[in-house]
Amino acid sequence: MTIQGPAELFARRLGIDTYREYVVFLRSESTVCRAEGLRALSRVRVACGQREIVASLNIVHGDLIGDRQAGLSESAWVALGAAAGDTVSLSHPEAVESFSAVRRKIYGGRFTGAELDAIVRDLSAGHYSSVETAAFVTACAGDRMSPAETLQLTRAMVDAGTRLAWHQRPVMDKHCVGGLPGNRTTPIVVAIAAAGGLTVPKTSSRAITSPAGTADAMEVLAPVTLTLEHMRRVVEREGGCVVWGGAIALSPADDLLIQVERPLDFDSDAQLAASVISKKVAAGSTHLVVDIPVGPTAKLRSHEAAARLARTLTSLGGAFDLRVECLFTDGSQPVGFGIGPALEALDVLDVLHNAPTACALLRARALQIAARMLEIGGRCVAGEGPARAAHLLASGAAARKFESICDAQGGRREPRRANYRKDIVATQAGAVQAIDNRRLGRVAKLAGAPASPSAGLVLQAQLGQAVVVGQPLYTIHAQSPGELEYAAAYALRNPKILEIGSP
Template identity: 45%
Template sequence: MPKLKLRPVAIDTYRENVAYLHRGCTFYRSEGFQALNKIEIHKEENGQPVIAVLNIVDDANITAPGELGISEQVFEQLNLPPGTAVTVKHATPPVSLDAVHDKINGEALSHEQYLKIAQDIVENRYSKIEIAAFLVGCAETGFERDEVLYLTRAMVETGDRLEWGESLVADKHCIGGIPGNRTTMLIVPIVAAHGMLMPKTSSRAITSPAGTADTMEVLARVDLLPDSLRSLVHRERGCLVWGGTARLAPVDDILIAVERPLSMDSPGQMVASILAKKVAAGSTRLLVDIPLGPTAKVRSRREALYLRKLFEYVGDRIGLELEVIITDGSQPIGRGIGPVLETRDVMQVLERKPNAPLDLREKALQLAGRILEFDPDVRGGEGYHIARDILDSGRALAKMDAIIEAQGKNPDPPLLGRLHHAISSPVSGIVSAIDNQQMASIARLAGAPLDKGAGVDLHRKTGEHVEAGEPLYTIYAAFPADYEFALDAARQNNGYSVKKTHE
């Protein structure tokens, strides 16, 4: 078998293994390779191969004949120096694709079938096209309750699990869809100050203006390795870190990378995704927040109740005690949308500033109180008052400062975007509604979360009076192109409904 020399190609293919062959390569011609074929890259004759999707190039500056170009992700997996000779073979189609075809045809799958699909996806045996087929099949035909359970277990079993050595490990998850809503950064220091273990591993935003990890990164490092994380958590009783440094349900990250651009978010897939991550992170008690509102992710009470029952059914069978609460998702929580602005809101609440957003404070206290009641020494109904005392006494701020120092304080925190423009109300009246989706879209167009100083700062919330010409919110951006995109979106639809009080 002829060998090809490895050539790293500086392309981030985002959770897909990609390799590149030059069209003039004699190996390419003789072996009958075509673009989008899957290939096996072998370091050793009988070793475990790395599987990649093949792309064909005509530019020798990318990959020359006799070379195999590899994307950044493949280069990390192979862990071989450039120029190393490797063998390349046609990849065997994954056997589990038969189960995908069954799912597309409307059949229910077994735990063994979901486990094999998950294993093949984690081993990069699926292309993104095949993953998309699986996701569409699941979304179109739906899941039986037990299928959600099987998929959850398969996601956990194909990754690593964190163990904390304690019987009560608390966690909290919001299903999303509400801009701002940075309650987790308040709940963790409150719960940790009480003494309960709450190691919070969070994701980065994919389609929202900020995730908890993006926002915490304004203050501290979030990319901690599991070993250093353990000692930190046992010392401080909590953390706020990015979960991507550990292989926690890794198949879920791959599915999300395909699912989100397709704007697909089936209930069964979402429940499996959330619960698999929580079990893998070592959680034993979980609070799930389902915001309900006309522009939230969940828009009907019927859908919210269905989700609650599904969470409870799967949680009970995987040994995860959970409580699901349905909260007000009618408008953004807090004033800031975007990492720097959301961090400001959090710190104002922790520092008990008079201008701190009351809705963010109140929701965080309500949720923290429910989590504190997981403690058998806390009686039902007492949690809120304990949470409020921890916050008002300054203990939560002290704990947050300790967590920041332990994770590694950011020596150069990002600043608010230098470009800014206020969007004013065209009429006088009472703000009757704020469109969550539109406000999130404007903040993302402004550059959030990649540009942490970009976003939207709300000056009015529902029920508040505004005069014509007064600002509803201010857009912040760092780059002129992002700034113009956001302004154009706001001019077309400012996201606010104002009920006129007079002509």
């Protein structure tokens, strides 16, 4: 039933970021709460004009919220398209029908395609609470999804969002199975591949828990928030782009599932594959090179696990006519000197410009991926990719292509250097035996990355390198003295971020 009469409430933007979960805040004494018997964590349907959402209810005691107000989380405010002065009406939501299929799955059933369609539709529409989403994710985890179910889930995820279509063929894409900071190969790969004549309409993400996402680093060099039409013009003119995918709703259910899967840390090949492949199919890609770093602190820790994931990705991609090629790479250390948007962007420029000081690891990794892309994209015969990619880079063709892409995206930008720096030095002599990627990322975040684009750190030593006492291991960059001190204090308390062993 709809709540009417005395209970027409004024929408109030509270500015509370609950990520994707819609939350409505009502005063405990309000007529609506009393009359409807609403209590904390109830689900409530909120309508504003023609739009409506289902939100979780937080009850407020005291005067944070007025009696005639409905406070809205940022996500709810945006989803309702609310404006100051708007009123909202509240009602009890219908039970989420599709969740009964989740219950059956928990009792050992199999999902049908229609059930997965309905679940993903409800998820994308925000009808699942985070608790219901967690139950769905758990019900699918632990190899409980058959290959047929994974395929149907992926298809449902693609169908629930925007799907791009390109005139050109083939349409190339790349993906890296996370876990390594500073692995900023994408802009280099796109530049080489586009210079080699391939179509690479790359959409990238911003940092979620890392010090920088590809979109954050690229934004230091050119605008990345483009409309779909602008993105199309860039790709038609230059063959490639590197834009922020967040502006385009590709597989929106994926974002919601990842948000719950990440804290739960359920490491299921099926979920990872559905996530990656749904995004790429929605982006209209026909060929995908996947970089799978393998190493003790990377996501994949054994070659067996990496090979199993590769098989799942390849077979799932095949069902959508997406050709998937997996590269197993060294995941034992960062793949660049810099960690943080601008510092990673500078690494990218150094490689593109063939600077003598460019990071050899980053250069090699980007060439490896670009080479495979040129081969499977039909721009050279198998085995000749490495030479072709190296030539495109060394000749300056990739650098010129990259500049054209930046111009087409809205204009080249100069990376800025941070004002404050501090070296963290070796306190004993020896060789660098291990690098703790996770803590290294923490230092960069404490220094201000990614919110301060020029903040982060630059590695001065690599795995296996011999160092003497007092030699800089890495340099922290920050835009304020407070953040510099803050990051340095953490670094000094954690001397084994770069572990030095007997030489």
